[in-house]
Amino acid sequence: MALQSAFLLFCALALATEETLASVFSSRLIHRFSDEGRASIKTTTSSDSLPEKRSLEYYQLLARSDSRRQRMNLGAKFQSLVPSEGSKTISSGNDYGWLHYTWIDIGTPSVSFLVALDSGSDLLWIPCNCVQCAPLTSTYYSSLATKDMNEYSPSSSSTSKVFLCSHKLCDSAPDCVSPREQCPYTVNYVSGNTSSSGLLVEDILHLTYNPKNRLMDVPSSVKARIVIGCGKKQSGDYLTGVAPDGLMGLGLGEISVPSFLSKAGLMRNSFSLCFDEEDSGRIYFGDMGPSMQQSTQFLPLNNKYVVGVEACCIGNSCLKQTNFRALIDSGQSFTYLPEEIYRKVAVEIDRHVNAAITSVEGVEWEYCYETSVEPKVPAIKLKFSHNNTFVIHKPLIVLQQSQGLVIFCLPISSSGQEEGSIGQNYMRGYRMVFDRENMKLGWSASKCEEDKIVPPQASPGSTSSPNPLPTEEQQSRSHAVSPAIADF
Structure with a gap:
């Protein structure tokens, strides 16, 4: 009897295990032109104006949709992105640390910043609600800037969002009193006593596809959501002329601008810097380089x-x-x-x-x-x-x-x-x-001329999440799955 009970218990456990291992999550697919799909889609036009299923107009509409999707995909795979003010970089030699700078636009309405380009660090920070920052008037930097530099104010940007300690990209989370606090940051650089510190925020970086190879039906302007260091306090070289208006980290870290752009599917996961002999140059996001490099x-x-x-x-x-x-x-x-x-x-x-x-x-x-x-x-x-x-x-x-x-x-x-x-x-x-x-x-070898950038060859589609800044809800482990309307 004991042996029979043990055998039955074993069978029950085996069936339970098999049922657990075999469980799947399913979601019903609804074609957008099906009767249910027509009722679900909220459009400005009546569903009666949609073409009859399997008619000539029906297939023509699907073909146009495919063509549009392919061109949009090519926008990320074949093109390079540049800052909205252009790809050009500038340098003024010893006066500003021999570094190269480029103008970028951030926020809504957009505000311009002249940031140093740094492949050795990750964070993009700009002067913000300053407690200790470098002077920002152009008279201090006549050989570098033709217009006054700016100070960022998160409260003045309608697209700015507080970046909380609870976010997975907040490295300072262990030092936060509460996960609902705004995430602080401090970045120390190689130069002696040179640092930037403040709070992290989310906002929009304005970009444009390189006009030399932009494809038709791909928007010329791009608004990419990124994380920015609201640099309240700078020290060392950052107070004496080096990166007075901020610094763009281009490193491998998840918080860098290239990481956000590639995870959002806006570009190939690559960028290029080109510095010529005349203190000028170019920066391109998504550039994979020529085949002969x-x-x-x-x-x-x-x-x-x-x-x-x-x-x-x-x-x-x-x-x-x-x-x-x-x-x-x-x-x-x-x-x-x-x-x-x-x-x-x-x-x-x-x-x-x-x-x-x-x-x-x-x-x-x-x-x-x-x-x-x-x-x-x-x-x-x-x-x-x-x-x-x-x-x-x-x-x-x-x-x-x-x-x-x-x-x-x-x-x-x-x-x-x-x-x-x-x-x-x-x-x-x-x-x-x-x-x-x-x-x-x-x-x-390059003279850093803008028209020499050649679109890279396509690669297999990225498996990265299309949203580089997942919300707390997106990071949850919920198994609830809604019906999906297939776009094909």
Whole structure:
């Protein structure tokens, strides 16, 4: 009897387990032109005006719908996005940290901000309800800005929303007293005592599809919902002319602008920066780069754009034991190498310069030369896997001129650690493609002309959520499923 009871209990448990494993969630599909679909769709026209099922007009309407959907999909897959004020970036050299800046528009009504471009960090922050910010009048920045910079006020934007501590993207949640508080932020940067802090908000970033390759039936303007740092307090370099009107982080973090744009299905998960020799350049969101570009994989390290350099070469001579990891950082003005590699590279460059080293007050570089003739220095070549090479054709920069003499410097320093970093000074003359979709860095020689951007090839559809900022309701685990009206 006990054995029979045990057997029956086993069978019951097995059936219960099988029933649990076999359970599915279903939803009834309703075609939009079915009788039920016609009754469900709320339109400004009567359902009687819809074509009769399986008539010529019926199939023509479906075909037009398919065509429209395909063109809209191509808008994200084939095109590049640029800020609503254009793709151009600007720089004014040493006056503003040697960084590149671009104008962006935020909020409703839109307000313009001149933000520094930084691939080494994630957050987009702008001066906001300032307690401690840099001056914003154009007279302070005459060589950079042609109009006054702005201070953001969330209360003045009808599309602004409070960003709560309960949101999954709030890194400061453990420090919040209540999940209903507004999420605070603090970002510390590499430069000494340089930081930005304040509160996070949601608002609209205004963009436009690159007019050089915008497809028909795809809207020219785009309003993308993103997270913004309301920067109430800045410190260090941010008070003395570097990024006075904010900074756009372009990193791999979920809170960066490229992450929001790609998750919203507005672009391919990639962007490019191009800096020319005339202190100008371009930024393109969704740019995958030309097919002939060279490339190397990003290393899975600290969620940063880090690449593995296999060797450093001066001209055609490769230096021994010069492999290292390098952060590709447009927010860093200059280039830094691990100490031992820095010494090898600097000594080899110095060997080719027919001039004595001179010290320059206020300059951190060790290898500077005062001469009447530009030194003939071979290119620095960074070698990567698969025989890909990044060539720095002009390693020296002109620092100053007086009485017929020119001071040239090697703008490289020791990083003081095992990793190095490639700053934007050595990105000049290249279209740098940050391909986050395939986790690789691409580069190709470029004059950064707007009409040279070529639409990328299509890829399989993204599986990312179309809404980059899920509400608390969207994040719930509810199993309730409503009937769906299929758009086909």
